Amino acid sequence: MIDEVGITNLSMDDVAKRADVAKRTLYNAFQSKEHLVASAISKYFEDYANIIEYSTEAGSLDRMIEHLAIVAFRNLSIRNYTRALMNVYFSSDVDPEIRLAIHQIAAKPQEPWVLAMERKRQLQPWIDAEDLLTMLVRYRYATAHAWAEGLIPDDQLVTEVIRGFLTFAAGAVTGAARKQIIEVLTNLEDHPFVKNPPRMMQRKSKD
Numbered sequence: 001m002i003d004e005v006g007i008t009n010l011s012m013d014d015v016a017k018r019a020d021v022a023k024r025t026l027y028n029a030f031q032s033k034e035h036l037v038a039s040a041i042s043k044y045f046e047d048y049a050n051i052i053e054y055s056t057e058a059g060s061l062d063r064m065i066e067h068l069a070i071v072a073f074r075n076l077s078i079r080n081y082t083r084a085l086m087n088v089y090f091s092s093d094v095d096p097e098i099r100l101a102i103h104q105i106a107a108k109p110q111e112p113w114v115l116a117m118e119r120k121r122q123l124q125p126w127i128d129a130e131d132l133l134t135m136l137v138r139y140r141y142a143t144a145h146a147w148a149e150g151l152i153p154d155d156q157l158v159t160e161v162i163r164g165f166l167t168f169a170a171g172a173v174t175g176a177a178r179k180q181i182i183e184v185l186t187n188l189e190d191h192p193f194v195k196n197p198p199r200m201m202q203r204k205s206k207d
C-alpha cells in the first residue's frame with residue numbers, strides 16, 4: 001500500500017479494510033499509524049536482508065560493493081516504494097520513529113565495513129565512525145531520491161550509487177583501505193557487480 005499511495009496518503013481505515021481486521025485491532029497492535037508504518041518498513045527490509053546470499057566476506061569492501069549493487073538493482077523494480085521512503089526521510093515533519101526505521105535500512109549493512117576500518121585504524125583522524133555511518137546513509141538516500149525523481153537514468157543507477165559511495169568513503173579512510181577504493185574506482189565500469197546483477201537478484205527476477 002505504501003508503494004501504491006505513499007505514506008502520507010496511507011490511512012488506518014484503508015489498511016484495516018485490506019487486512020480484513022477491525023481498525024481497533026490495528027491500534028491495539030501498533031498504537032498509531034506511525035508505529036505501523038515503521039514496523040512495516042522494518043519488517044519488509046528485514047525479510048529482504050534475510051534472503052540475500054552474499055558471495056563476499058563480511059565487513060570487507062567487496063561485501064560493501066556487492067550490497068550496494070544488490071540494493072541498486074532491486075530499487076529499479078520498486079521505484080514508487082523508493083520514492084515514498086525518500087520523500088518521507090527528507091521531510092521536515094516526519095515522525096522520528098519512521099525516519100529511524102528508514103535510516104537503519106542503509107546503516108545496518110554498512111556498519112560492519114565502517115567498524116572494520118575503525119578497528120584497523122584506517123579512518124582519517126577527523127572521522128568518527130558513527131558520524132561516517134550517518135553521512136554515508138544521507139548520501140545514499142540523496143542519490144536514491146534523485147534517481148526516483150528521474151534525475152539519474154536507470155542504466156546509470158548502479159554505477160552512480162557505487163561510484164558516489166566509494167568517492168565519499170575515499171575521503172574518510174587512509175592507508176590500504178584508500179588504496180583499495182581507488183583501485184576499484186579506476187576500473188569501476190568493468191567490476192562484475194556493476195556489469196551484471198548479483199546472483200541473488202538474477203534468481204529473484206525469475207521467481
